[in-house]
Amino acid sequence: MSDPTPSDAAPSSGAAATEKRNDTVELQEVSVTFGGEAVLADVDLVLPAGRTVLLRGPNGAGKSTLLRAIAGLLPFRGDILLFGARPRTLEGRAAFAFVADVPALFEDLTVREHAAFVSRAYQRPDAEERIEGWLEAFELGDRLDEFPGTHSRGMRHKAALALALGLEPGLLLLDEPFNTLDADARETLSRALRERADAGRINLLSAHDAALEHDLGAAVVEVRGGQVGALRG
Amino acid sequence: MASRAASLAALERRMQRRRAGRAYHWVGRTFGWSTLIYLVFWIAVFVAGGVQSAAPIERPLPASALTVALDLLALLAIASVSLQRSPPVVMGRGHALLLGLAPWPAQRVLRPRLLGFFATRVVVGAVVGTAAWLLVIVLFGISSPELVALGAGLWLLRAALALLRYERRAAALPMTLFASLLAAFGAASGALGLVQGAAAPTLAALAASALGLLAALLAWGLQGSAYPAGYLHDAMVVSEFRASVLLAVMTQSAGVLRRRGTTTRSRRRRGGRRVGSARLRLRPPSHDRGALGGMAWRSSLTLLRAPSLMKVALLATLAYVYAALSAGVVGGLPLAVLGLAAGFLASWLVGPSVEPMPIPLDHVSRGVGRVLPGLVTAGAVFLGLTVLRTVSGAASGASEVGTLALALVTLAAVTLEKASSWLKVSHREWTAWGLSGLLSGTLLWILSAVGGPGTVTLGAFALAFFALLILP
Secondary structure: OOOOOOOOOOOOOOHHHHHHHHOOEEEEEEEEEEOOEEEEEEEEEEEOOOOEEEEEOOOOOOHHHHHHHHOOOOOOEEEEEEOOEOOOOHHHHHOEEEEOOOOOOOOOOOHHHHHHHHHHHOOOOOHHHHHHHHHHHOOOHHHOOEOHHHOOHHHHHHHHHHHHHHHOOOEEEEEOOOOOOOHHHHHHHHHHHHHHHHOOOEEEEEOOOOHHHHHHOOEEEEEEOOEEOOOEO | OHHHHHHHHHHHHHHHHHHHHHHHHHHHHHOOHHHHHHHHHHHHHHHHHHHHHOOOOOOOOOHHHHHHHHHHHHHHHHHHHHHOOOOOOOOOHHHHHHHHHOOOOHHHHHHHHHHHHHHHHHHHHHHHHHHHHHHHHHHHOOOOOHHHHHHHHHHHHHHHHHHHHHOOOOOHHHHHHHHHHHHHOHHHHHHHOOOOOOOOHHHHHHHHHHHHHHHHHHHHHHHHHOOOHHHHHHOOOHHHHHHHHHHHHHHHHOOOOOOOOHHHHHHHHOOOOOOOEOOOOOOOOOHHHHHHHHHHHHHHHHHHOOOHHHHHHHHHHHHHHHHHHHOOOOOHHHHHHHHHHHHHHHHHHOOOOOOOOOOOOOHHHHHHHHHHHHHHHHHHHHHHHHHHHHHHOOOOOHHHHHHHHHHHHHHHHHHHHHHHHHHOOOOOOHHHHHHHHHHHHHHHHHHHHHOOHHHHHHHHHHHHHHHHHOOO
């Protein structure tokens, strides 16, 4: 990760300007290369507060790579600022939650223990109750004392989504979250994303379903061949 | 009924013959029998040549180091049983169908596969024993051909215990405990050790072989008395077994089988819990304890939920480290071996990491939370051993040994935590804990070269705390 470079759009000074900067997620000239080949090239993007942004594009276009770079899970060049913090710092990590297309859960913890552990690790005591509420909403209320290893892919996805939603992070990164969900869960997630946007938080998700743009009232960013287009809508 | 049994017996024989024939042809096509015979012949020639040409080094190492090393090898071989999660015998479609259809004990259906399973382990153990025999000649100047029998016996014991454990037989636990304790105290107790190395190799080989044979016979006998319940849970050929269970239930309900249903039994054993639900729970700490409390809680849970046999192996290894240190082990090689034992301990005492979740954790909360519960456990065990040793009036300086043992384990645990965090590898990877163990043993050796026992303990704790609190 390189040192930050001043953004053209960045305000020069002033408390109001700083506050504005800290409400947004900014990507400046972000590039990701695998084995010398650019998977993402010079991405400049600003995600405004209170928006749901859909990353759209064909398979292999770089949507998941972009999400993983923002989460600090991939090395990149350029600069990423999550409400003013870099993703791999403690402040940066506390600012977002990421649900991958194959959800990462701890196989040694039950679903209920996930809620207890994550709320303590993030030092958000109120999150535990919220997570359990989301688990109930995703119809996992009677499976709380089971290990996720015995659950289906859809159930694991629901558990991971409940954890992320319960933490109420400023930025929610979701990689194709609707793919494995049943109809009720899709509706629950859509409602949750709309409520988050209304509360001024940012959702960034990849999806192929064209109807989501309307359902979520989302802005769209096209990703194609490692090139990321401008925010639209 | 008699004709039905006869036709089933004929079916079984036919399927066994076909399977053996297929296996014979597969080996022939894949490797070629002539190639295999050629290889076996030359391996035998090379082994014989190696034994004849093995020349000891100029200054042979002390025999105590050999005892420590062999004891640890035995201990690890036995302890690794707990890591075995798959069925030791892989069954084919034919076995599954026969088990599902035929009212016969598994022993009869699986006889060739079980015999092959045990025979392979004996051969592998003998090969390992042969390698150890050569190594012992070179390093210690002692020729101990008994090590071949010792290796075979140990591997047979390990395989039989794995089978017993897989089938959830109560006999596995006391046998493993017994064997582990024999191995663990081998270094210090003299005549009782499973492995006496150069001191009494014949006795050790006899003990290991007898114990291995006993465990194998027990496993074999249990196969004959009941349906192998363990196979129902984790069969490699899951789909076949689901079919066979269904068939078993159907035949039972039709009155063909006159025995208690394994499905009912297994459900009762689970106590009515859902599959995959947690049996052992631990109340989470207050939120005031912060991230460190959360990490420590998770590490404690992992320790609590470790397999029973692994807990036994951990206790035995802790006792082994204590016994070896109280026996006054000095020198680079024994300390390296002790370091490996400490590394193995650390791989189970250190809690899991938060990877791959990008959780915002500072290095102190992460590190202390991962190592603290395990070290408290180790400290309690060492304290108990110290009290036992003091009460028995065996020797003075019991508390110093306990503190030194705890310092070694602390160093290994902290090193492993840092290594697994930096290298992004699991702390259960043998490369990670092996390297951490060797590093800890080496550090202890350097410290012992610099000063006395007090300096070693203090230095080890200081290094561990520095790494834990300062290094990221």
